[in-house]
Amino acid sequence: MTSPAPGRPPVSPDSRDHPPQAPVRAERRAVTEQESRRANGPDWDRYADDYQATHGEFLGDVGFVWGPEGLTEAEAGVLGDLHGRDVLEVGSGAGQCSRWVRAAGGRSYGLDLSHRQLQHSRRIDVATDVAVPSVLATATALPFRDASFDVVFSSFGALQFVADIGVAVDEAARVLRPGGRFAFSITHPTRWMFPDDPGEAGLVASQSYWDRTPYVEVDDASGEVSYVEHHRTLGDWVGLLSGAGFALTRLLEPEWPEHHERVWGGWSGVRGRYTPGTAILVADLR
Template sequence: MSDESRDDALADAGYREVPDDQGGAAARGWWDANAAEYLDEHGDFLGPADLLWCPEGVRESQARLLGDVRGARVLEVGAGAAQGTRWLRTVAGAQAVATDVSAGMLAAGARLDATAGTRTPLVQADARALPFADGSFDIVFTAFGALPFVPDVPRVHAEVLRVLRPGGRWVFAVTHPLRWAFPDDPGAGGLTATRSYFDRRPYVESAADGRVLYAEYHRTVGDHVADVVGAGFVLDGLVEPEWPPDHRRVWGGWGPVRGARLPGTLIVRAHRPPA
């Protein structure tokens, strides 16, 4: 094991406060280091070119949460390997661009392009500082990207509002906030609440020297609604996908046992008011 690997070894994990600058910066390195493992585990379910909203298996081809995308200018933030953007471009007829903070995930996206013979615009960018002009897009979306990994979510909403044209849509999927009160266990062990739903301390993984390796932030349903409305959006609806009875796949804390009783995903749909 290299010195660098030892330095980055997980030494502590739990719910605790950390400085915002450390927690907010951790995602880039974590996803760079874990991109290949993540795609090895979930790549078959995600597909090389498909817009999967959540572990419950909701796909945009059926759900149409983005509305009519043909010819639309679409931005995906926290795109990972850009499977959703690739599908929008090659199947749905959108003019789509993918951004992610992780060079490792975007490199994986470039490899998918090389295998599929496609060309997906891939831009490395923090969702809190998007490198696009005001009003550049008709639709912005993310499926579990960006929002869970920053302490200052209102900055993401403000940037999305800025790059959307008046009337443009903003759709995002996150872990359902109710899940934070329960252990991250897909079986029966995940059915008993062990923490307060209102405990907003992030889940943090640290190295032996105290450096933050990973941070994931909790916001209640009310927090998400307040953030969206406070940024200037009009809230169009909340979607809580049910677990399909024939869906047997386990993904982290998601699975049929918990899914039959507890919501696992929250999808928020909103739009920028017309000028």
């Protein structure tokens, strides 16, 4: 999974999946694509070592996990037959998912905004002898020709961190071949209503599902934006996909496995047994 850690709904910074590097204040306000990009790239550079140390074993060096519930692509079959297919992972992190795609016979390529995450990808390439060609870039400007791929996917990757989400979805459509598949997992949009707390406090709705104001963290010392996350409703995602020429074919909401005791930020068995934490959307280019 990029891939980046699952998103953090707007709450107190001390409940983030990783501790902030400096004192920050949390705000809800509009931010631009440039602000989002300038904040989230360095944020993931700072966090990459801890992320891979904490979650690497769960993800697997050559593994494809769609979310904290542990649903794998081998179980879900979201991407279809990958043998001989050209596949792009947006928000690839250390390339675990893309490496699994290569092991399954696909020609996968990675893309991430974090240089440090891509360094981890190269480290695992060497360790596993399964190399994923990867590039430092953003989801809103994919550095590939039109109709280059059969599949574009993102496992908790870049999409929640992008302000210009319509541009990112259009870019996925542009680089896909006709009939190509676009699939991605995100924090389930209903989670935006709840505090990002893995305990019982995280089961009490505290804000509006329809409030799309981004969650922003600002460095107290510099006044610079240090982290941004964007929220869209399920209806927003359906409209974005349809407007870009996609037909939504599946929506998966993985249930929390009975004996799965892992806590990942706000994801836990306490919450996962009552309310979905992950949404996986699958769409084909018309």
